[in-house]
Amino acid sequence: MKAENKKEEGAKTGRTRKFKVYREDPTDGKGGEYQEFDVQVEEGMVVLDAITYISQRVDPTLAVRWNCKAARCGSCSAEINGVPRLMCKTRVDTIDGTITVGPMRAFPLVKDLVTDVSSNYEIEKLMPEFKPKEGISSPWRMNEMDVGRSQEFRKCIECFLCQDVCHVVRDHHAAYIGPRHVVKAASLDMHPLDTLDRSEWLTADGGLGYCNVTKCCQDVCPEHIKITDNAIIPEKERSADSLYDPIISLFRRFSKGKADRKQ
Amino acid sequence: MVAYDRVETDVLVMGMGGAGLRAALEIVSRNLKVVLVSKSLLGKAHTVMAEGGIAAAVANVDSKDSWQVHFSDTVAEGVYIGDYRMAEILAKEAPERVYELERYGALFDRTPDGKIMQRAFGGHTYRRLCHVGDKTGLEMIRTLEDRVLHTGNAKLLDETVITKLLACNGSVCGAVGFSLRTGKFIVFECKAIIVATGGLGRIYKVSSNSHETTGDGIAMAFEAGAELRDMEMVQFHPTGMVYPPGVRGLLVTEGVRGEGGLLFNTKGERFMLRYSPEKKELDARDVVARAIYHEIQNGNGTEHGGVYLDITKKGAAFIRKKLPGMYEQFKEFAGVDITKEKMEVAPTVHYFMGGIRVEPETARTNVNGLFAVGEAAAGLHGANRLGGNSLADILVFGRRAGISAATYAATSVAPKLDYREAEAEISRINSFIDEAGRGSTNPYEIIDELRDTMSSKVGIIRNGKDLNSALQTITVLKERAKSVTVKGGVRFNQGLLGCIEMEKMLLVAECVVRSAIYRKESRGAHTRSDFPNKLKEWKLNIICARNGSKIDLSTVPVPEMPEELNALVKPEVYA
Ligand SMILES: Cc1cc2nc3c(=O)[nH]c(=O)nc-3n(C[C@H](O)[C@H](O)[C@H](O)COP(=O)(O)OP(=O)(O)OC[C@H]3O[C@@H](n4cnc5c(N)ncnc54)[C@H](O)[C@@H]3O)c2cc1C
Ligand code: SF4
Ligand code: SF4
Ligand code: FES
Numbered sequence: 001m002k003a004e005n006k007k008e009e010g011a012k013t014g015r016t017r018k019f020k021v022y023r024e025d026p027t028d029g030k031g032g033e034y035q036e037f038d039v040q041v042e043e044g045m046v047v048l049d050a051i052t053y054i055s056q057r058v059d060p061t062l063a064v065r066w067n068c069k070a071a072r073c074g075s076c077s078a079e080i081n082g083v084p085r086l087m088c089k090t091r092v093d094t095i096d097g098t099i100t101v102g103p104m105r106a107f108p109l110v111k112d113l114v115t116d117v118s119s120n121y122e123i124e125k126l127m128p129e130f131k132p133k134e135g136i137s138s139p140w141r142m143n144e145m146d147v148g149r150s151q152e153f154r155k156c157i158e159c160f161l162c163q164d165v166c167h168v169v170r171d172h173h174a175a176y177i178g179p180r181h182v183v184k185a186a187s188l189d190m191h192p193l194d195t196l197d198r199s200e201w202l203t204a205d206g207g208l209g210y211c212n213v214t215k216c217c218q219d220v221c222p223e224h225i226k227i228t229d230n231a232i233i234p235e236k237e238r239s240a241d242s243l244y245d246p247i248i249s250l251f252r253r254f255s256k257g258k259a260d261r262k263q
Numbered sequence: 264m265v266a267y268d269r270v271e272t273d274v275l276v277m278g279m280g281g282a283g284l285r286a287a288l289e290i291v292s293r294n295l296k297v298v299l300v301s302k303s304l305l306g307k308a309h310t311v312m313a314e315g316g317i318a319a320a321v322a323n324v325d326s327k328d329s330w331q332v333h334f335s336d337t338v339a340e341g342v343y344i345g346d347y348r349m350a351e352i353l354a355k356e357a358p359e360r361v362y363e364l365e366r367y368g369a370l371f372d373r374t375p376d377g378k379i380m381q382r383a384f385g386g387h388t389y390r391r392l393c394h395v396g397d398k399t400g401l402e403m404i405r406t407l408e409d410r411v412l413h414t415g416n417a418k419l420l421d422e423t424v425i426t427k428l429l430a431c432n433g434s435v436c437g438a439v440g441f442s443l444r445t446g447k448f449i450v451f452e453c454k455a456i457i458v459a460t461g462g463l464g465r466i467y468k469v470s471s472n473s474h475e476t477t478g479d480g481i482a483m484a485f486e487a488g489a490e491l492r493d494m495e496m497v498q499f500h501p502t503g504m505v506y507p508p509g510v511r512g513l514l515v516t517e518g519v520r521g522e523g524g525l526l527f528n529t530k531g532e533r534f535m536l537r538y539s540p541e542k543k544e545l546d547a548r549d550v551v552a553r554a555i556y557h558e559i560q561n562g563n564g565t566e567h568g569g570v571y572l573d574i575t576k577k578g579a580a581f582i583r584k585k586l587p588g589m590y591e592q593f594k595e596f597a598g599v600d601i602t603k604e605k606m607e608v609a610p611t612v613h614y615f616m617g618g619i620r621v622e623p624e625t626a627r628t629n630v631n632g633l634f635a636v637g638e639a640a641a642g643l644h645g646a647n648r649l650g651g652n653s654l655a656d657i658l659v660f661g662r663r664a665g666i667s668a669a670t671y672a673a674t675s676v677a678p679k680l681d682y683r684e685a686e687a688e689i690s691r692i693n694s695f696i697d698e699a700g701r702g703s704t705n706p707y708e709i710i711d712e713l714r715d716t717m718s719s720k721v722g723i724i725r726n727g728k729d730l731n732s733a734l735q736t737i738t739v740l741k742e743r744a745k746s747v748t749v750k751g752g753v754r755f756n757q758g759l760l761g762c763i764e765m766e767k768m769l770l771v772a773e774c775v776v777r778s779a780i781y782r783k784e785s786r787g788a789h790t791r792s793d794f795p796n797k798l799k800e801w802k803l804n805i806i807c808a809r810n811g812s813k814i815d816l817s818t819v820p821v822p823e824m825p826e827e828l829n830a831l832v833k834p835e836v837y838a
Contacts, residue, residue: 025754044507044596052757056707060758061751065304065422068473070513071595072401072588073307089595110444111755121305121419125412130368139321139362141377147370151395154370154402155587158306191370 016040017092019050021062022102025111032109034100041092047101048076048087051113063111071222074157077104077164078113084161084220104164117160123177127184128201132193146192153187153231155223156180162217162227168210176207179217179227186231189238199239208236265689267448272298272418273672275438275451277425277480278459280308281400281657282637282664284407286457289665291414295672298451299411300423300440302475302760306408309461309473309638310657313400314516314588315384316392317364317658318651319357323378325389330354332388335832337652338824340386340547341616341645342787342797343835344493344804347824348623349643353652353659360658361393369406371395383521384650386547392651397516397588403654423449425479426763427688428456428487429680434631435487436678439688446754448692450685454672455632457664458484459657462615462638466768466775468714470612471503471514477764478771480639484619485770489628491807492641494771495778495789496616498648499723501551503611505569510596512611515572515589517650519606520544522585524574526555527605528563534570549647549788552610556723559609569607578602610723614653616644616788617775620806626664632671632678636664646787695762697748704747706761709740713765713772721776726793730780737773744769774807774814781805781816799837 016038024032037058039050048066055062064087066076071089078087079102081095092099107115132140162179163169169178185198185206202208213236215228225231274290276283279301290297301308322328334354338347361379365371371393372380383390395402411417425440438451460480464472485491502515520526526544528534538554539546555570564570574582579602583590586601593599593606619628619635621642626634637657644652697703713736720733744765749758782805784798785791803818824832 042508045509046596049509055757056761057705060749060756060761062757063755064757065755067303067307067309067475068312070312070510070592072312073303073473075304075307091596114444114755116444117304121412124409125415129409129413132366132368139323139378140365142370142373143377144373144375144380147373150370154395154405155398156405157311157401158405188368191368 017050018098019054020098020100021051021054021113023062023112024109026109034102045092046088047080047090047092047099050092050099051087051101063114065114072157074159077159077161078102079104079164084164086159086161086222089222104160106164106166106170107160120158120160120163120180123181124184126205127181127188128196128198130188130191131195133195136193140193142192150187150190150192152225153183153190155225156183156187157223159222161220161222165216165220167214167216168212172210176210177202179211179232181206182208182235183225183227183231186235189235197238199235202235203239208232208239211236265448265686265693267450267685267689269450269452270298270420271452272296273453274455274457274668275300275453276457276459277438278308278461278637278639279303279305279419279421280310280459280461280637281403281407281654282661283457283459284404284411285658285661286459286636286665286668287411287417288407288414289662290669291416293669293673295669296418297416298418298420298453300425301421302424303421303473305419305421306404308404309476310400311404312471312473312514313403313654314397314514315518315521316382316394316399316651317357317361317403317654318384318387318391318649319361319393319655320354320389320391321358321361321379321381321393322389323374324381328389328391331831333357333391334828336386336388337643337649338645338832340647340649342647343645343802344786344821345645346623346642347822347828349660351828352623352663353643353655356659357655360655360662364403364406364658367406367410369395369402382518383545384517385520385542385545385551386649387651392521394518396584397518397586399654420449424760424763425483426692428483428633429684430487430630431678431681434678435633437680437685439685441692441753443755443760446752448689450680450682452677452680454675454677455634455668457626457668458619458633458635458639459637459661459664460639462618463768463771464612464615466713466717466772467612468718469503469512471500471512472612477768479764479767480635481618482767482770484628484630484633484635485774485807485809487633488630488809489633489635490620491618491774492620492804493617493645493778494774494807495782495805496646496787497612497721497775498548498614498616498788499552499610500613501548501555501610502572502608504592504597505565505607505609506567506597513592513596514611514613515606515608516586518586519572519574519589522574523577524572527571527573528558529565529571530563534558534563547647548650549790552723553790555608555610564609565607567607569609571605572608573605574601575603575605614638614648616646616648617641617778624663625667626660627667632675634664634668636660646789692759692763695748695759696752697750704743706747706749706758706765709744709747710761710765710768713737713740713768717772721779723790725779725789725791727780727791730776734773734776734780737769737776741769777814777816778805778807796838
């Protein structure tokens with residue numbers, strides 16, 4: 001990519017690859033189009049390297065959101081050849097031919113590759129917060145196994161790729177909060193000392209019923225969280241239990257224990 | 264006429280890393296108005312990358328641990344030029360801050376009897392790091408983010424870049440910035456500002472840091488009259504990835520060594536036995552980093568310029584549970600399976616011990632109403648930071664900075680902001696944008712040259728000749744920087760962001776280099792081949808202060824510890 005780098009690493013691929021990058025500024029009303037760039041590649045290069053090369057060296061007006069370049073912050077979400085992926089985690093050498101990079105389609109466009117994901121924070125505000133049992137003696141004790149179940153969901157880097165791929169979120173925006181937020185609810189519900197059950201909230205307010213368990217979200221998650229299997233299905237089951245069985249529902253509402261949870 | 268939005272608040276918190284978020288909670292709980300800004304999106308700040316854990320002497324694993332030992336480790340590993348009062352506060356308060364984070368909802372790994380699990384880390388006498396696998400920073404950010412979102416009373420302006428602090432009669436009264444998303448300029452009017460903008464790792468070419476860490480807050484505080492200290496103290500982490508080139512510098516957590524990973528050179532020798540027979544792989548970072556550097560210099564490194572780090576003997580199940588992030592990172596980026604193969608590693612710029620000089624208890628700077636905290640502030644770590652002490656730092660001093668700024672804002676009258684000064688700054692930022700783009704200099708040419716210079720001349724082992732040459736380069740770059748322009752508008756313009764970061768980077772880099780030239784000894788992270796020994800007369804802190812457009816350097820003695828604290832610390836020895 002950069003002359004200095006190549007010298008230093010001795011990676012003399014010298015090859016260029018074609019990138020088609022989506023350009024649109026919704027404020028000018030001119031609509032969008034893909035623009036072609038040829039970028040020199042070096043060994044191990046990721047798509048984000050090419051995009052930042054363009055925005056730093058060729059056209060600074062190319063809007064792109066990124067920060068860690070280590071697949072840890074969840075900023076650089078995009079659609080690469082139509083698939084929702086992190087640009088910093090997608091190696092160029094895993095893709096043949098032209099590489100097309102576009103913004104996530106489920107969110108309003110800010111500019112070029114950047115979308116407005118603020119609706120996710122609004123949903124987060126509505127999510128019933130962690131509510132620990134009262135009066136437990138400090139420091140708290142928890143079993144490692146129990147903790148592990150919730151920790152799977154806490155790997156989420158809020159890249160919102162699962163939101164992007166979900167057809168329900170794409171088509172019926174307001175109706176269903178989306179997989180990321182079910183994962184969040186599950187991370188709280190599975191906390192060994194949490195006292196709430198968010199499954200009813202997920203169904204009544206969150207539109208969880210719209211999810212028809214296609215598992216597309218789970219396939220794109222860069223953290224390999226089993227979103228559908230471990231978060232969505234158990235939350236659906238819990239909410240079904242409590243909705244159809246008023247006694248369990250009542251019991252759940254008033255009992256602080258979680259031992260009866262299906263996990 | 265320049266157009267801008269006005270935002271009025273009691274306290275402006277610059278930064279949504281752990282320090283900024285933790286500080287904001289204190290301000291909200293005192294019913295004051297707070298606005299937080301961040302260059303990156305909420306939840307994406309550099310803190311999210313932290314891996315290994317939070318150092319706190321909760322003594323869950325090693326019952327002999329105590330605040331006294333944590334204090335003593337911090338002072339000794341900081342090579343006796345850290346601020347002992349900050350070390351004492353940190354050691355005493357970190358346990359409560361960890362338990363508090365747990366009460367906010369963070370879920371730590373557990374010991375067999377269900378307490379918070381702790382792991383070994385370099386330079387800590389006992390297993391002390393409370394952790395969540397190798398994603399501790401993520402858990403911290405998410406927990407604090409949730410908390411801040413649910414308070415409802417904090418105004419969050421993420422993807423907003425502050426370019427200048429405004430002061431009136433020696434007190435801060437506001438700041439100027441712009442929103443990346445809307446492209447609008449914003450003038451902030453406030454009573455107090457907390458600088459929680461993190462470090463400056465990205466002034467180097469090879470660094471483990473997020474790309475937003477360009478020293479902005481340190482530079483802006485300096486320009487507003489705040490003193491900086493220990494600017495020569497840049498921590499190199501011993502183990503960064505070396506291959507492929509695109510991820511060079513990416514961190515390989517110390518947790519790998521903490522969990523039993525061993526270092527080998529290409530001759531198959533476990534060389535740390537030679538450099539540090541007692542602490543071996545888990546000696547302080549500066550020691551291990553120099554050892555690796557020497558092995559590579561002596562021709563015992565791999566073709567990509569690294570040494571080997573091997574954890575395979577721990578077995579796949581253990582590795583994937585304890586180091587899932589590392590497993591992924593190597594598999595995805597390098598195509599290496601660390602449960603079966605060795606990793607290739609070399610030192611990488613990781614942390615900045617220097618920064619804004621603060622009063623230990625209150626995080627106040629020498630400018631009224633200006634507070635600094637976290638990696639942007641200095642003092643706690645002295646010449647070398649212990650792993651895990653930074654996450655502890657941002658919780659402990661984040662809370663304290665929040666309390667101090669809130670107390671200050673509640674009792675001070677809003678100063679009058681000079682809008683002409685704000686408008687002048689907006690015009691200055693606008694002047695970077697040149698529609699015609701008259702063949703001007705690209706900011707990234709300058710940034711890249713600065714990074715190359717810092718990495719090659721202001722690295723692990725320094726000398727006067729290289730340092731002076733680096734200073735000359737910076738002087739030339741500063742001159743060239745005047746002709747930098749970009750095309751386009753303000754919204755998400757990477758070039759414009761580059762212009763602003765470039766200015767800040769040049770300023771902080773100059774402070775780093777000048778301080779490094781000034782310190783004529785080797786201590787902690789600062790090693791000079793022309794002054795290889797640690798010297799008693801250099802048990803001092805170097806202060807940078809602004810004098811017009813010049814940087815004035817001076818020294819202050821390290822405060823003497825009271826007898827009862829001194830007794831806890833093993834005495835400093837000089838060769
Ligand atoms: C890979 C890695 C692993 C680490 N692991 C550990 C660990 O295990 N334990 C430990 O203790 N420490 C660790 N550290 C160090 C630790 O993560 C950091 O020192 C710490 O998170 C710094 O937090 P902070 O809140 O001070 O700043 P940051 O998290 O850096 O946040 C800075 C904030 O300021 C904002 N900002 C900056 N400039 C501007 C501007 N001009 N305008 C507006 N906003 C601005 C940024 O956008 C960001 O929101 C690690 C560091 C790295 C890189
Ligand atoms: S499983 Fe449900 S949430 Fe996931 S993509 Fe399919 S419909 Fe959406
Ligand atoms: S669950 Fe996975 S895909 Fe969805 S936001 Fe989190 S990390 Fe991204
Ligand atoms: S830049 Fe952080 S995930 Fe890609």
